[in-house]
Amino acid sequence: MTIKNIMSRRSVRSYSGEPLNAEDLGKLRAFINEVNGTSGIFGNNVRLQYLENGEVEKLGTYGVIQGARAFIAAACKKGAYDMEDVGYQFEKLILFATGLDLATVCLGGTFSRGAFSKAMNLNEGEALPIVSPVGHEGGKKSLLGRFIKSNAGNRKPWGELFFDGDFNTPLAAGDEFTVALEAVRQAPSAINAQPWRIMKDGDSVFHFYSAGKTDMNRMDMGIALCHFEVAVAEKGIEGQFKVLERSNGGEFKYLVSWIKD
Ligand SMILES: Cc1cc2nc3c(=O)[nH]c(=O)nc-3n(C[C@H](O)[C@H](O)[C@H](O)COP(=O)(O)O)c2cc1C
Structure with missing residues (x-):
């Protein structure tokens, strides 16, 4: 997690389908364990998990994401400041993945909650507010992906x-x-x-x-x-x-x- 990772990260919605190599996967899993052993700024325990498409019922992203084989996702027990802590802990993982030269895009809306909840073994009282594909950029961009992309990169002054x-x-x-x-x-x-x-x-x-x-x-x-x-x-x-x-x-x-x- 570095300033360089923060500045170089951008949302990627088209993936090559190439799996993560064993070394990167090992590092990603170790980092997930590390973050899962800590709580967020407001004291919530966020449960981060790595998921593979195919391992479970097909993980859906409503056509916005192309070619993704693997995802990271965050679940959290509902409570005060839960969403803030989810964003805080999940972004650590996004930046870590960026540091491994892996592409990501946070998805808070365009994913199938049912399939992901099942893959995460979501517990009673837990929310699953955010997921991201994780992998290598590539393949053809979907029309919707291109449309969303054209809005990115702009920031308020x-x-x-x-x-x-x-x-x-x-x-x-x-x-x-x-x-x-x-x-x-x-x-x-x-x-x-x-x-x-x-x-x-x-x-x-x-x-x-x-x-x-x-x-x-x-x-x-x-x-x-x-x-x-x-x-x-x-x-x-x-x-x-x-x-x-x-x-x-x-x-x-x-x-x-x-x-x-
Ligand atoms: C909490 C959150 C939820 C998001 N949900 C979606 C989503 O459902 N679908 C999508 O295509 N992009 C989603 N995005 C990605 C944003 O559109 C993207 O971050 C923003 O346009 C800025 O572009 P950049 O990430 O390339 O800098 C989400 C981002 C965040 C932080």
Whole structure:
């Protein structure tokens, strides 16, 4: 999980069908075990799993994904901040796969919940909000895949996402946190909605808010927290996430703050 992985990742919807080699598969499985042994920022245990198409009933993706043979998926017991923790833990795996030169795309809507739930042996009280193919890019792109793709790569400008002290003052880039905020800006989000809004407070505190309302937007927020954390850690800046007593900022819902040590 590196800044390079964050910057190079993009959604891939056409796969060559070539299986993962044994070495990559071994590394992926070991990483899944490692992440499954930890909990998310808000204390939820997310269950990540590697699944192969064919091992189980055909895993469906409604024609959006072509040629995928293997998937990664995340299940989580329903509870407070569950979706944020799913996004946070799942994105670690997405970035790890990117580091192995494997292609992925988060799917929160366009997959067959029935087939995946069965493959995951979903327990009572667990949700299965996100899956991703994992493999090598290749093959022919589906029309739908091409259409969705044409919308990717665009990100909102800094001034719409990052603020200084209040939501009327856009944050200027240029300090030690610029890379971490850019890592958030480059994060994937459902329908590329980019619901993250971050307010800098003094020199060393960042408050994370969401402009989104859906469960998918809550996963988007968790993904952004993962990117921020990976980037600050790589820059050698230490700090922690903490939920503070803060009110919402108009239509932006407060989630959590990051405080430098
Ligand atoms: C929580 C979440 C759910 C998503 N669900 C879908 C989906 O159901 N189908 C799909 O084709 N892409 C899905 N995406 C991928 C986004 O469309 C994609 O990340 C966004 O357009 C930005 O493009 P990029 O990932 O290439 O940077 C999802 C992404 C996230 C983070």
